[in-house]
Amino acid sequence: MNQADIFAAGAKRLQMTDSIEMTIQSLLAYGASHDHWGIAWSGGKDSSATLTLIIWLLDTGRVPRPQTLTVFYADTRQELLPLAHAAQQIIDELRERGIQVEVVTAPLDKRFMVYILGRGVPPPNNNTLRWCTRQIKIDPMQHALEQRISELDGQVLMITGVRQGESAIRDQRIEMSCSKDGAECGQGWYQKVLPEAKGLRGRLATLAPLLHWRVCHVWEWLRHWAPGAEFGDWSTAAIAEAYGGDEAEEINARTGCTGCPLVDSDMALDNILLNPQWAYLAPLKRIKPLWRELRLPKHRLRKAGLEILKSGKAAANPQRMGPLTFEARRMGLTTILDIQDEVNVAARAAGRPMVDLINTEEEARIRELIELGTWPDGWDGDEPIATTVMDTVYANGAVQPRLFSETEL
Ligand code: SF4
Structure with a gap:
């Protein structure tokens, strides 16, 4: 099932509540036909917004609960510390709610540091030879999903934090590149590659319910809405803080590994360092x-x-x-x-x-x-x-x- 082009009828700048409403509609339309949901979460801004919004929508009955929900946290061992720290708090908050969280990590020999410094494979340097995304994000996620699917009947709906904003959706673009427009490294791959993976084909559908969100909505949700008691009391403000606090609205920062060799500048780390606490x-x-x-x-x-x-x-x-x-x-x-x-x-x-x-x-x-x-x-x-x-x-x-x-x- 393909996700519909929600801008086909002509674009307008979306307000926050409109964005949330469209997310609800996409979950109602595509979620209802799946008993089992998974959420692919990296701890970055887009997938954290996706995760906390969905749990709030389920908790408040705005979207019916699936039979099972599993949150897959992709722990690459390379995350920026403020984001890893915030992710740990959110994991605690999820578990307090009784939500199943699986921390997904690559096997020892495949981890970034061990592969480079132990096995001797040179650091990745371009998008075509990007072994790292597959090895520390995609393959472990695929393995965790295969395990989970083997315990369940029927198809799993995997929800990702892919967010392209209005213009990209109008152009029908889903970027695979993690170095463009502040995209989270790995999310595009989860969206496009995983459903076709051997062992998952036919058992997995994907949905990106924040596809249409503008980056300012993501910051607004993380900083002001999600931390409020009314929206779930989430520790998401620390994520926006990690990207530059009050300045974050101006920043379409990409999330990725500490010192990622593929981006021109360490923008996320630079913003973190501006905060005296970090x-x-x-x-x-x-x-x-x-x-x-x-x-x-x-x-x-x-x-x-x-x-x-x-x-x-x-x-x-x-x-x-x-x-x-x-x-x-x-x-x-x-x-x-x-x-x-x-x-x-x-x-x-x-x-x-x-x-x-x-x-x-x-x-x-x-x-x-x-x-x-x-x-x-x-x-x-x-x-x-x-x-x-x-x-x-x-x-x-x-x-x-x-x-x-x-x-x-
Ligand atoms: S953030 Fe950079 S180093 Fe990390 S998996 Fe993505 S491309 Fe590789």
């Missing part, structure tokens, strides 16, 4: 430059010549750069642990929440993978460092001898 998180600003540094050739291996794939064909990108050297991984681990220590010393002194960038289990696993000499699939570790001067090899096998010897360079 200023002690400033060392986190060093994470993004670390990922950039680790992508440099001097920290990586490179295929020496033509690479023959398992299929017997030559790879399209000979001499591609690959994994991180052990030295680079150790340097990255030390840098992250130093940042973590620095933040937590300040946190302890001020009685503020501490960060948990790499926990003891993850650190032990990273060190173990390095000790075991682990390389990503397709790499043996005997490939040259990527700065090595080599003859140029083309995909057709042609070789262009290097013009200068190493000593001439």
Whole structure:
């Protein structure tokens, strides 16, 4: 079932109550045919607004309750601390209401830090090679959903926080990119990719009931409506606060991992640091430059010549750069642990929440993978460092001898 184009009859600027009314209508239209609902929640602004609004609508009888409701909190272990902190409070508030909350986390070896610093896979750098979203958000969510669905009869309606605003809906656009227009990383994927995933096909429908909301409505809900007793007494003001408090209405900030390598600037973190209460998180600003540094050739291996794939064909990108050297991984681990220590010393002194960038289990696993000499699939570790001067090899096998010897360079 496709969600209807709610702007087909001509657009007008929506007021808050109109927006909520349209959300109610979409839930009534699409929710009623599903006994089981799930909510994909990342702790960011759009999915937190979606979650708290829906619970309020159910609690007040404006929308009939489904037979079961499960909230899936996608804990990437990379969340910005103020948002992770607020999410924990909301989880407590949900559980106090008797709502089932499942915290969804990737298995140890697939987590962002372990995968990069232990296994040696370079940090992601563009949207086409974005292994991280799939690995730390989509796959764990798919697994949790498969588990849940196996316990239930019929189809599950997965509710996401995808929000595109008026113009994008008019253009029929649902962005998959997490780096545009303040979108929450992962929500577009939940909306589009999960229903087609093997194991879920035919068992999952998705609905984005805040699709039409303007960003100012999201801030209004999080800051003023949801925290009120009348609307559920939610701890959502801290989420808006994390994005810049009173200034938040002006900010269409994207939610994502701390130091996400894919965005041009750390806008969400920069806004958090403007708040004196969170200023002690400033060392986190060093994470993004670390990922950039680790992508440099001097920290990586490179295929020496033509690479023959398992299929017997030559790879399209000979001499591609690959994994991180052990030295680079150790340097990255030390840098992250130093940042973590620095933040937590300040946190302890001020009685503020501490960060948990790499926990003891993850650190032990990273060190173990390095000790075991682990390389990503397709790499043996005997490939040259990527700065090595080599003859140029083309995909057709042609070789262009290097013009200068190493000593001439
Ligand atoms: S926020 Fe950035 S690092 Fe995190 S999953 Fe999304 S693209 Fe990857």
